[in-house]
Amino acid sequence: MLELNAINSFYGKAHVLNDLSFAAERGQVVALLGRNGAGKTTTMKSIMQLVRPKTGTVTFQGHNITGLASHKVAKMGLGYVPEERRIFTDLTVLENLEVGRQPPREGTVTWTQDMLFDLFPNLAERRDNRGKALSGGEQQMLTIARTLMGNPSFVLLDEPSEGIAPVIVEQMVRVIQQLKADGLTVLLSEQNLHFARAVADTTVIIESGSQKFTGTLDELNAHPEIRDAYLSV
Amino acid sequence: MGLFIAQVLTGLANAGALFMVASGLSLIFGVTRIVNFAHGSFYMLGAYIGYTLMQVLPGAVGFWGAILLAGLAVGVLGVLVEVLVLRPVYRAPELFQLVATFGVILVIQDLALLIWGPEDLLGPRAPGLRGVVRIMGEPIPKYDIALLVITPFVALGLWYLITKTRVGVLVRAATQDREMVGALGVNQAWLFTGVFALGTALAGLGGALQLPKGGADLMMDFNILTAVFVVVVIGGMGSLPGAYLAAVIISVLNVFGVTYLPQSTLVLMFVVMVLVLMIRPYGLFGREEVAGEHGQVGEPERPFKPAGLQVRLLVGAGVATLAAMPLYASTFSQVLATDILIFCLFAASLHFMLGLGGLVSFGHAAFFGGGAYVAALMVTHADSPMELAFILAPIGAGLAALIIGWVCLRLTGVYFAMLTLAFAQLIWSLVFQWGDVTGGDDGLVGIWPAEWLKETTVFFYFALTLSVGGIIALRHVAHSPFGYALRAARDSARQAEATGINTKRVQLLAFGLAGTMAGLAGGLFVFSKGSVFPNELEIARSFDALIVVFLGGVKTLAGGVAGGAFFKGVEDILVRFEYWRLALGLLIIVVVILAPDGIVGSLRKAAERVGLLKRGEDTT
Numbered sequence: 001m002l003e004l005n006a007i008n009s010f011y012g013k014a015h016v017l018n019d020l021s022f023a024a025e026r027g028q029v030v031a032l033l034g035r036n037g038a039g040k041t042t043t044m045k046s047i048m049q050l051v052r053p054k055t056g057t058v059t060f061q062g063h064n065i066t067g068l069a070s071h072k073v074a075k076m077g078l079g080y081v082p083e084e085r086r087i088f089t090d091l092t093v094l095e096n097l098e099v100g101r102q103p104p105r106e107g108t109v110t111w112t113q114d115m116l117f118d119l120f121p122n123l124a125e126r127r128d129n130r131g132k133a134l135s136g137g138e139q140q141m142l143t144i145a146r147t148l149m150g151n152p153s154f155v156l157l158d159e160p161s162e163g164i165a166p167v168i169v170e171q172m173v174r175v176i177q178q179l180k181a182d183g184l185t186v187l188l189s190e191q192n193l194h195f196a197r198a199v200a201d202t203t204v205i206i207e208s209g210s211q212k213f214t215g216t217l218d219e220l221n222a223h224p225e226i227r228d229a230y231l232s233v
Numbered sequence: 234m235g236l237f238i239a240q241v242l243t244g245l246a247n248a249g250a251l252f253m254v255a256s257g258l259s260l261i262f263g264v265t266r267i268v269n270f271a272h273g274s275f276y277m278l279g280a281y282i283g284y285t286l287m288q289v290l291p292g293a294v295g296f297w298g299a300i301l302l303a304g305l306a307v308g309v310l311g312v313l314v315e316v317l318v319l320r321p322v323y324r325a326p327e328l329f330q331l332v333a334t335f336g337v338i339l340v341i342q343d344l345a346l347l348i349w350g351p352e353d354l355l356g357p358r359a360p361g362l363r364g365v366v367r368i369m370g371e372p373i374p375k376y377d378i379a380l381l382v383i384t385p386f387v388a389l390g391l392w393y394l395i396t397k398t399r400v401g402v403l404v405r406a407a408t409q410d411r412e413m414v415g416a417l418g419v420n421q422a423w424l425f426t427g428v429f430a431l432g433t434a435l436a437g438l439g440g441a442l443q444l445p446k447g448g449a450d451l452m453m454d455f456n457i458l459t460a461v462f463v464v465v466v467i468g469g470m471g472s473l474p475g476a477y478l479a480a481v482i483i484s485v486l487n488v489f490g491v492t493y494l495p496q497s498t499l500v501l502m503f504v505v506m507v508l509v510l511m512i513r514p515y516g517l518f519g520r521e522e523v524a525g526e527h528g529q530v531g532e533p534e535r536p537f538k539p540a541g542l543q544v545r546l547l548v549g550a551g552v553a554t555l556a557a558m559p560l561y562a563s564t565f566s567q568v569l570a571t572d573i574l575i576f577c578l579f580a581a582s583l584h585f586m587l588g589l590g591g592l593v594s595f596g597h598a599a600f601f602g603g604g605a606y607v608a609a610l611m612v613t614h615a616d617s618p619m620e621l622a623f624i625l626a627p628i629g630a631g632l633a634a635l636i637i638g639w640v641c642l643r644l645t646g647v648y649f650a651m652l653t654l655a656f657a658q659l660i661w662s663l664v665f666q667w668g669d670v671t672g673g674d675d676g677l678v679g680i681w682p683a684e685w686l687k688e689t690t691v692f693f694y695f696a697l698t699l700s701v702g703g704i705i706a707l708r709h710v711a712h713s714p715f716g717y718a719l720r721a722a723r724d725s726a727r728q729a730e731a732t733g734i735n736t737k738r739v740q741l742l743a744f745g746l747a748g749t750m751a752g753l754a755g756g757l758f759v760f761s762k763g764s765v766f767p768n769e770l771e772i773a774r775s776f777d778a779l780i781v782v783f784l785g786g787v788k789t790l791a792g793g794v795a796g797g798a799f800f801k802g803v804e805d806i807l808v809r810f811e812y813w814r815l816a817l818g819l820l821i822i823v824v825v826i827l828a829p830d831g832i833v834g835s836l837r838k839a840a841e842r843v844g845l846l847k848r849g850e851d852t853t
Contacts, residue, residue, distance in 0.1 A: 050416060090409060
């Protein structure tokens with residue numbers, strides 16, 4: 001469904017991604033693993049074309065999306081949940097959802113505000129609160145909910161468990177499992193295996209922008225030395 | 234009591250146009266992050282187009298229809314400007330866009346002159362609303378009452394659009410993080426164009442609505458621009474209620490000012506602004522600007538390096554060629570060269586605080602004209618010898634810069650820029666309205682240099698020595714530890730603070746030094762011309778310097794000088810033509826679009842391409 005083919009991305013002169021290639025099949029949850037600074041966020045941004053890869057191609061549903069404007073990428077059904085959350089702090093929860101709203105898309109769930117409030121009950125109580133009044137966990141939920149309002153077929157989740165309470169991490173796991181059950185494809189980035197273990201089908205490990213391992217969770221479990229070398233525990 | 238109420242009502246009526254223009258500016262800034270200097274020009278266009286339409290369309294329906302159509306037409310022109318001029322430069326440095334909008338001002342000025350001629354046009358009266366109504370015995374024009382009623386409806390409509398509709402939600406979201414809005418599937422280009430259309434249409438509407446009160450003339454653009462900036466800053470950038478309240482405050486105060494303190498009307502506005510900003514630095518309803526916002530990540534700044542041997546030789550040769558001018562060039566050329574040298578020093582002083590300090594001042598003319606006026610006032614009122622008056626020019630300008638800088642540096646970014654503009658306008662209005670001392674509009678004349686400097690050639694050498702000396706001194710400071718501290722404060726204020734640099738003090742000193750050098754240029758200017766007029770303090774003069782710095786290239790040390798020479802040279806040729814503004818405006822727009830690195834930056838890139846310079850090396 002999504003395929004990265006030897007992409008190289010730069011920030012100015014800094015070479016951040018080096019010949020990265022991997023694919024995600026429909027309905028899969030792929031975990032992109034690596035330490036802080038490994039290039040996970042840049043990979044996400046390179047898929048969304050917020051960072052334009054200098055060489056290589058990103059293919060989504062058979063279309064080459066390299067170099068496309070980000071809003072067009074989003075319109076094709078790629079939903080982006082950034083690591084820094086970037087909710088609109090001056091807008092209410094409902095207004096934040098409104099920004100993410102897109103017309104229904106064939107083959108994906110058409111989300112409504114009420115469905116999202118069922119998924120994230122905490123947000124329902126805070127629907128008229130401004131973004132800046134939310135807790136970190138609530139902001140994280142809002143970011144995901146806002147992206148789902150675009151009825152994506154594929155979601156990029158950049159470190160969703162970062163900096164939020166364990167209880168909420170539990171809730172995130174359940175949410176991702178449900179999204180997967182609904183047929184959504186997910187690329188999830190994490191620094192360690194705790195979260196990924198509960199949801200991922202396959203894993204890609206990167207370090208300094210280079211790919212170190214690609215395989216299923218079972219294959220990774222068979223090679224503890226890889227885990228020890230490239231992931232934080 | 235009757236008079237009091239009548240004046241409040243007049244003020245409220247006057248606030249209408251001001252509010253519409255200000256809210257348009259505020260909206261455009263919020264979403265596109267562009268301070269649209271051309272906003273006053275769209276207001277002017279609204280008035281002219283409305284005037285023409287009113288000639289054609291009959292009766293009351295025609296009158297009000299003309300106003301609406303004028304707003305629409307200006308909105309369409311706004312789209313044209315956005316697509317043709319601004320779209321190509323959205324990715325350019327934020328400040329470069331200012332210069333583009335200034336180019337638009339010049340183009341519109343001349344187009345208006347071309348189409349509607351130089352005469353002021355008297356606005357037609359509104360059918361059915363001629364004459365006055367009496368409120369508590371005081372006459373109030375019926376049209377004022379109409380304006381009083383219309384404005385709140387426009388304000389409410391706007392408020393509804395922004396707070397209650399999807400478009401409004403998107404606009405507010407984009408104001409905060411436009412990249413994220415794009416990543417959620419919203420086409421920003423469409424949003425930008427839409428907001429620009431709305432903002433300019435509001436300006437056009439304001440211009441057409443005030444026709445029966447003020448008519449249409451070619452000075453409208455700059456005249457309203459200052460007031461609009463003041464309103465936006467007092468109300469808080471991006472706040473509609475703020476813009477409305479501030480427009481009312483300014484307009485009502487202005488009406489009272491005209492009655493009780495006629496000499497101070499212009500000053501009053503700025504005094505209110507400074508007072509408000511002292512108490513609420515981001516305006517009545519504004520929020521603090523967050524540094525390092527999303528969606529505006531530029532290339533990292535190149536480091537400056539001291540000039541290499543080659544460059545030094547080149548500069549030396551250039552100065553020698555200049556110094557030898559009296560041997561081969563006419564007196565007229567020497568006068569022109571003196572003008573250019575003075576202007577280069579002025580531009581270099583602005584570049585020093587803008588390029589190195591990241592302090593974008595919209596009011597640098599305050600110190601250029603200020604220096605000139607200090608010297609001229611000394612000669613006129615104290616009969617002081619030229620030498621003393623001349624030395625006091627940079628000192629006076631430097632002191633003024635320290636005081637003004639101290640106030641302005643409490644703010645950052647666009648608020649800082651607006652505040653510098655306000656102070657410059659404050660000084661301009663003081664000079665303009667305090668005729669007994671400053672000569673007002675007639676200026677101060679007969680300010681000639683001392684006997685030993687009377688010769689054109691001698692004065693040329695005098696100007697050459699001081700300008701080149703001043704520029705070299707600025708360069709020297711740029712490479713001193715102070716210069717490093719200044720750049721550190723520009724690139725990362727917090728880290729600079731953490732390493733023990735008192736960033737505010739460093740910036741204040743830079744502001745003071747830049748003011749001093751501008752004052753020196755002003756001193757040279759007044760004695761080279763023998764006179765000084767308030768227009769040396771005008772916004773247009775500040776903009777000249779800004780344009781020059783951007784044309785030359787903000788990121789190169791030679792930028793100010795190269796831009797100054799280029800600009801003065803081109804201006805000298807262009808002003809011989811009738812429609813030189815049009816030509817200059819188009820030239821500026823073309824340069825902005827084609828050479829966004831400025832003259833020096835583009836030359837360097839070209840040199841890198843052909844291998845004359847190593848990449849990343851800066852020897853300018």
